[in-house]
Amino acid sequence: MISPYGLDIVESCLTCKTRSERLFCDLPAPALQAFEGIKYATAYPKGAVLFVEGQAPRGIFVLCKGRVKLSICSTDGKTLIVKIAEPGEVLGLSASVSGKPYELTAETIDPCQVNFVKREDFLRFLRDHADACFRVAEQLSEKYNAACHEVRSLGLSHSAGEKLAKLLLEWSSKNGEATKMEPRLKLALTHEEIAQMIGTSRETVTRLFADLKKRQIVQSKGSTLIIRNKTALRMIATNN
Amino acid sequence: MISPYGLDIVESCLTCKTRSERLFCDLPAPALQAFEGIKYATAYPKGAVLFVEGQAPRGIFVLCKGRVKLSICSTDGKTLIVKIAEPGEVLGLSASVSGKPYELTAETIDPCQVNFVKREDFLRFLRDHADACFRVAEQLSEKYNAACHEVRSLGLSHSAGEKLAKLLLEWSSKNGEATKMEPRLKLALTHEEIAQMIGTSRETVTRLFADLKKRQIVQSKGSTLIIRNKTALRMIATNN
DNA sequence: CTAACTTCGTGATGCAGATCACAGGTGATT
């Protein structure tokens, strides 16, 4: 089959191997069958925009492969990256359910495979399949939960250093590296983007990293970051 | 019937007059009947705590009367008020759906009437009533939407003045006063609480109000605030 | 009607971090 942007496209959800690990995708057979009928399997290159904040909801995007940057943006161009979505997440869900405009902008940062479902089709699907509807509620709860974490991090931390430390710890816990004494993680983002994630300026991020290195708390090798002193980092993250 | 804390308790959802105006409550007859069977109508005095951030979810709280303060709190005691919930909202919903701990603390700021539903009962109810399940998804979308607004306000505004202006405009739009040239609104919160809503210090709020008054943008009469210059306020809210 | 709180108003001070400005790195592209 054709494979644009260097992706191995999983054509059908019915035969998808990773389905069972994913909260939303792991539907009972009838629902899955119905979903199969209304979805459009699509592929996007890196840097494609799935939807823009403020647009009327066209439908949902189930992310199968690749990562997507979710951000909000102020009138004067300042950007805040809310999260980096991973495969298995459903994007544009809340807007499609409520009918309100998308509240975020979604932009791919890898080549991505996405299953798109038109809003009307999706709503009909939800009416017919109660079990899927509950999955949606679960997904939305997850999203709400994540948003609350974001609010907490933005609203309750005093310093930029604290937020950076929180972010690094969070990242390290995602790679199964959390248990290790000295977790490693790939820094796939630029300082600029990290700054946008914690709501600060690029220069501050650079300075903070320099400081962490000087204090032997982290160490970088190319684009991998090694956390040498996890307890110290945790101190910075929790305290002030 | 008994009427604690000076409330007129609406005993049954079936005869509730305000039901139709409320997103979640306006259920089709069978679901409503079932809901009636699992809910506990309860009343709380002002200052009661419905649930605390971090607790395992016991169930949902449908707010019938009164207002509830939703906040998150850091280890060092700093508090951020996320929102003031109004009648019709369902509290503790996302935690009850996902099974994760409550992400907020809910505290009444008026005498309140609340319908409580135990988590297991609620989940069973959702399985049996697909239409209610969709309502839940809608509610969660609302909540997610609100959380996104919060994130935006916290993460993208440069100054405390901007956030205060946003808050005042938002409040004025809730009372049907938005259309008027000079909307009035009751300031039911102290400067301290307002500060906790916009993530700043009490003194700053006082100073900002003083400044707005000096510039003839607002004017206060006792606990009512009159917005004299809406365009100026909007300038402050959007720009910097 | 005074005491005891709570909330509000305002000055003085200090610091975190935004912003500007520029220099050195790094990797692609040709």
Place this chain on the structure above:
DNA sequence: AATCACCTGTGATCTGCATCACGAAGTTAG
């Protein structure tokens, strides 16, 4: 190897606001 575009590092400066500190003005209670 040379150009370009984009990152990273670092100094200098400037400001918004947190924090401390205290006194005035409301509010509740005895």
